Amino acid sequence: MDAVLETQKLCKSFGALTVAQNIDFRLQAGDRHALIGPNGAGKTTFVNMLMGVLRPSSGRIVLGGEDITRAPQAERVKRGLGRTFQINTLFRHLPVLDNVALGIAERRGVAHRMWRPASSYREIIEESRELLSTLGIADVASAPVMDLPYGKQRLVEIAIALGLRPKVLLLDEPAAGVPSEETDKILRNLQKLPSEIAILIIEHDMEVVFRFARRITVLVQGEVLVEGPPEEIARDRRVHEVYLGEPHHG
Amino acid sequence: MTHAGGYSADPRLRWPEFLPWIAALAAFFLLPEYLSLGARILIYMLFALSLDLILGYAGIITLGHSAFFGLGAYVAGILSAKAGITDPFLQMAGAAAAAGLLGVVTGAVILRTRALALLLLTLAITSIVLEIANKASWLTGGADGLSGVTVAPILGQFRFDLFGRTAFLYCLAFLFIGWFLVRRLIYSPFGAMLTGMRENTARMHAVGAPVYRRLVGVYAISAVMAGVAGALLCQTNQFVGLNVLGFEPSGELLVMLILGGVGRIYGAFVGPLVYLIAQDLLAKQFPEYWYFGIGLLLVVVVMFAPGGILGLIDKWMPSSKPRSSAKASAH
């Protein structure tokens, strides 16, 4: 089956510092893939390159068969690549509904319209509400995001990404900063995500990783150490060495 | 915040929004001796509105908005004094087109930068236009200004009379159109998107918004409005001087807008009104103290009342907040 997202020999250096080396990576439709590795392994750098925030020093990125290595971020999003940020990147003063609606309006190609009031676009508002419902946060639709507890803000972050109907979703530490009681809620929402979407999740929380992912890639110092199903990774001695001394979550 | 617009907002007119127009018409009938000052105030309201669009909504900090204002003024004047075009609407169209073109060209070039570089570039551009106006005195009258501007009667009927009646209503009409268009824009999806760009640019990129293109678009729209305001100034005074360009008018406009309140549409009404009336009363008597007072006011407002006059009103009268069409918040 054709990969829906693929990188070929992706490299990135900042001067003498190499943060990514020959990363070969494939994601199929419907995959549940996790990217793990110690701090500073280059995981977020990798995501940033996939999204177009960072230009790779060499290598190719292919999305749905098209080379997007040089494409700007907006175009990648239009082709079906969505992301969430490690630190909440939301429109803090706007209501939750607007946060989601902005993305949906972009997707539907009406965000540039200047005449009719935004609130008259019933379809967008309906879709936003439905999305919030599936994530269980429809009740706070009109609250400004900054008034919400962090865990719910994290869900808004996911909602915005889902509103773009991505074919590939990159989740950058969705459980980061969330108190352990709420991690379960995040996890359950992740498991409810549509099965056609290919999902790449970066996480440190091993409970989330092992309950969610069907394949795991381990990144160490910018290079792929090993890739495989969770049981293999859990038994791999090299992985244990890398994580030896690392605090174990969950 | 109190920025209007967005998907949760109710776009219907609230009753206080009729007040400015009622007040303007009342002023027309009740204060006939002040109509030329009134026209000036209306012009600056339109100018301030154009600035609010990019400053308060799109979040672009600029010191160079006078470039569009001045260009509009000069183009309208030159069309009349040098090319013999006296129809007011043709002059207006020329001014708007020129300002819009400058807006698109300079916007496309400078909106790739941010913060200090952007600020400086806006200042540099208005300085360049000032230099050109200064040096090309065969066209612009240089330091003496451009005189010999004639404006034919509007629609062949309404002459610009000495008492400023026609001028006042003419400016009021354009202000109304400008206000109407801006208000529609604010409440539209485009307006929501502007707010998004100001709030969190990274997020807008990540939802696929072509941020740069949109910024250039709103910058151009704002430039056209400023150009129209400049043309109005030229047409009502029938004269254009170098003081419509450079840092001074940009700085003054910024003060007016901050005074009224940024990002609130009506701050652009309140600010110039208060500022220009105060200036008319005080500046002639005590010019140095006026400048000092303005500076002091600016410092005080920035430190203690960043929302301007409207911001203060909001604090004291919470019932004047915009209605929301969504249900009450859940906490």
Added chain:
Amino acid sequence: MILYVISVGLSVTMGLMGFINLAHGVFAMAGGFILATAMARFGVPFPLALVAAFVLVAVGSIFLERLLYSRLYAAGELAQVLFTIGLIFMSVAVARLIYGTLAAPVFLPDYLRGQVHVLGRDFPTYRVFLIVFSGVIIASLWLGVERTRWGAMLRAAVDNRGMAQSVGINTRRLFTSTFALGSGLAGLGGALGADILPVHWGYPLEHLVYFLIVVAVGGLGSLRGPFVAALLIGIADTACKYWIPEFGAFLVYAATIGVLLWRPAGLFGVRT
């Protein structure tokens, strides 16, 4: 070169504190006025008057910084721009009240007037003096920043304020002292340059664009940047006025736009 002396302080404070201080020209103007007043009213000799300009402006700026500027560090660009514009207006009005509309008269001491014979050509003594003096200032600045502990702390803080703080550097005091130094230098520059750039009530506004150009083109937070930028501007400006007097400052503006588009952080800017 005068531009450099005045603007280097701005470059460092803006790079260090991230504070857009449009009122920097005010300090230069103050220095110029202090020089003129000290010499004319109190008969202070030139060198001493220069010192006075530096010290008084620096001390004055400390008050301003403690009382006003420091409250706005986190306030965002717009607030800073507005605040400093307000300061400009206020000081311009005060200057006009005190000194009227004429430029401050400058009486150069005799030993600095006239011509000096260097390398077979005659140069105005004062210009040579300026170049030499500026060179001394630049050198001492460079030494100060590269070699002293204060300089090391400054460089660290410009590079990464958070880290610097967690290492125990008292950024508050660093800000104040740097601001004082930068403003004092501006005052000195204004005083030194009073002969060439007349000091009058409209000074901060008239030269605002140039100060900003030097800083933005040179790059915030760097010492070399404004030097190169000031040099380039000086050359371009003189060349332009000599060859194509019609276009005056045009070339400088156009060049500024070009440079900033190519390198938005300035030629030597610290890119965030």
